[in-house]
Amino acid sequence: MKNDLDRYKYIFDEILTMTDDGFIVVDKEGIVTDINDQYCDFLGTSKEKAIGRSIKEIISNTKMIDIVKNAYREEGAIHKFADGETKESDNSFLLVSRSCVFNEKQEVIAGVAQVKFRLQTLDCAQKLMREYSELEFYKEEYNRITTNQYSFDGMIGSSKNFLDIKKTGMRAAKNLFPVLLTGETGTGKEVFARAIHNGSDRKNKPMVSINCGAIPSELLESELFGYEEGSFTGAKKGGKKGKFIQADGGTIFLDEIGDMPLDMQVKLLRVLQEKEVEKIGGTTPTSVDIRVIAATRRNLNEMVKEGRFREDLYYRLNVINIEMIPLRERKEDILIFANYFLNKINIEYRTSVTLSNEVKKCFQDYSWPGNIRELDNVIKSAYASCDEFIIQLTDLPAKMASSHKVNSFSGSDEKMLKNMVDSYECSIVKEVLRKCNWNCQLAANELGIHRSLLYKKMDKFGIKIKKSI
Template sequence: MENDLARYKYIFDEILTMTDDGFIVVDKGGIVTDINDQYCDFLGTTKEKAIGRNIKETISNSKMIDIVQNAYREEGVIHKFVDGETKESDNSFLLVSRSCVFDENKNVIAGVAQVKFRLQTLDSAQKLMKEYSELEFYKEEYKKINSNQYSFEGVIGSSSNFLEIKKSAMKASKNSFPVLLTGETGTGKEVFARAIHNNSDRKDKPMVSINCGAIPSELLESELFGYEEGTFTGARKGGKKGKFLQADGGTILLDEIGDMPLSMQVKLLRVLQEKEVEKIGGSKPIPIDVRVIAATRRDLVEMIKNGEFREDLYYRLNVINIEMIPLRDRREDILTFANYFLNKINIEYRTAVTLSNEAKQCFENYFWPGNVRELDNVIKSAYASCDEFVIQLTDLPSKMVSNHKVISLAGSDEKMLKHMVDSYESSLIQEILKKCNWNCQKAAEELGIHRSLLYKKIDKYNIKTRR
């Protein structure tokens, strides 16, 4: 037996000498019992210094003690050495395979690690680590941007009535009661829903949203509650979780809840009451812990009167009600939004486009039926059409400009209809000319007048063209 052990020791030593890889062996207490010269050279140490000492004294972040204590193995993982623990500071990454060693009775007796030193392998490991580091960086940056975009700190607005709503939403984020967000389209209901989630104790859990009006009624149940494999033809292999199960532990946003069919309202009510869902084709209910935020542009109270929405569901959802304010009722925030959206575009395209004073006045005077979403769209459209890095009235939609002109004239001594008509006609001609790239023939055809008449009107209104 002793001769066999000696023989295998010689063979083992020869393998450790011949290999291009580094090897280290520890006992079950983490004491180094063997290490080859290649690994010693990489670590800037010697066998005499390493053997007989705890591996942590040589490699302070080694996982070998954990490997032998918990009896497992891992292959081809990247190990980053602590600064100063390798001979060359720029060589701090290695591909490592580690494993515990069992005896015939399945008892752990040692641990062994192999590291790859071949230049090609090391180079690949460093490239992988670089890509991994970059990926982690971008993930963190995305997380920061995303969390800021949907946080109360990132919510735009300073008007007093808006700040009151923001305060209510921040209070709502400190509990898990259902929230009903109501208000016109484009007032920021989804932004507030995500801000509530991100400011709550559930922020590290999923935030799942579903538009109840965008999914056919026959598919809505499977989208919300999921289904078991083989429930119907075309069902996904392994079945489907459903939005409620995906949001377990977190928050679900039921957007446009007012568009949910009555048949689904009954099933949703049961889920909210029982706090459990049952997949289509499932045999037993599944407990869930989900905070529900619902949003709608519709008047649910009126729908209840008309028999279009269940009253009991309404009271389940409307524990905390937050009524979003239309943009026209927070006019001091209009230019704040306009500059915010314009600044985002300027950063993206490295430009410095600004709003003219007339354009700013036009923004402030406009009714904004589409609220913030419409304002964002107008800014993008105006940016795309403006010249000389300044957005003028001619870059804005005619309905905005005509409204602005009428308001401007109504506030002056010139209240005659002729002046209003002339003002509107002038802005309309400028808009058509721009649309036709200042081609008077095309503009005249678009307006349905003769080109000579167009020239007269251009002179009459002193419109600057590129003729």
């Protein structure tokens, strides 16, 4: 028994030495039986002077005698020391937790107090505050960058028809009515949706997006509404929230809503009407507060007439309709977008590549069936292909370059015809070389000519072998 007591005494002493806190122990009469060096230093005393004396002789306004007498505990109390009872006069209060100690018969045998030194506690708090401030800084920077990227102020375009729909979007951001964005693929429907969200009172809440056409119909319900644990084979432990619950308080963006199956349209309509979601396998619905923005490339009006889209859901979603404008109908903005995308690449790779006048004219004349997304893709492809610091017509996809050349030439002059043929042939040769990663043998095989002839044509058209990047 004595060996056990000695062992625990050593352990207890080591703990009191390691800790940054102050500890003091008294018996049931209030006599100090142990105190660590940290507390002694704070009080300006020593173990030899403190142990064996009443705690009131060291800390005149102590509550430890009351603690052991009335058998209770308190945590996180602020203790103000009497004048002259601490080593430093300007450091006279601290945070303390006190408790009595019971034996196996529930009799009070001692009292113990733990103190948090003010400066050490302050250091910890300051460290945490610095880390918290740093996290808040990065959070604010992320929100600032994201908001600027997807805001009406940051939108590119100066054409009148675009400015008109921009005004409509800004008005939509001031209320919570459902918005339906329609128009061709690549016209920026999601960017517009995010701008509406970021311009609304819900900008500090999440905007959750889901592409209704990209998820198999059998999985769409669980993605939208979530599921409870064990509701079906393969359900993950703890279940899943679902997009609607994730977006609570914010905005949900239902992209390609026209691809949603009819059975899911019924369930979606119920959620929008009741403003509550029931998870798969759940028994209790969850209330949700969401703003709905939907988008589609399809003609929902025609789909309603054909019975492929519910009329009641259509009117529920189509409170504010914004028809996105294809790029070919905002020609003033084509070169603005082209220079914007090219400038981003130049900044990233520290270059100064520009567009030739012929390329600019080609961009203006092209119909852009893929809209802004296609323009972005063409700029990246042309940048990767250009030999010098200027993008030429031969750096563009063959279909664009050849179409532009055919439209540019007129008349039946033999020289003009030869120029047309040469230009078309040059664009084909360059396109095949690019496709074959500038491997001349592969390109010659693809063109069905001998490699030596390919070299002659490259020399004729001034095409240089370009290393892949």
